[in-house]
Amino acid sequence: MSQNAATLRRLLDQVFADGLVDTKERDALSACKAQLPATEVMNVFVKFLSDKWGEASADGRITGVERALLMRIVDELSLSAKDLPAQARMALGEL
Numbered sequence: 001m002s003q004n005a006a007t008l009r010r011l012l013d014q015v016f017a018d019g020l021v022d023t024k025e026r027d028a029l030s031a032c033k034a035q036l037p038a039t040e041v042m043n044v045f046v047k048f049l050s051d052k053w054g055e056a057s058a059d060g061r062i063t064g065v066e067r068a069l070l071m072r073i074v075d076e077l078s079l080s081a082k083d084l085p086a087q088a089r090m091a092l093g094e095l
Helices: 003-015 023-033 038-057 064-076 086-091
Strands: none
Touching: 003 023, 003 038, 038 064, 038 086
């Protein structure tokens, strides 16, 4: 993982830590994304989403808060249901 990709990943962890994304955080994400090729950005986003799915499903059940966070990540990062692991798509109802 490149240094810029690692920076983007750390920023994603910070931005989604509270489950909310404000304008300042969106701007920071946009600036960070601009430093990377689109394919690398997408790889970081999909890996982040997959990791968050792993955290949410670790106990065998998805709470409403976890579901909302996963949906917010998909929405904020302009991802689609196909970017989720198959089990996540089924558990979340294809978003």
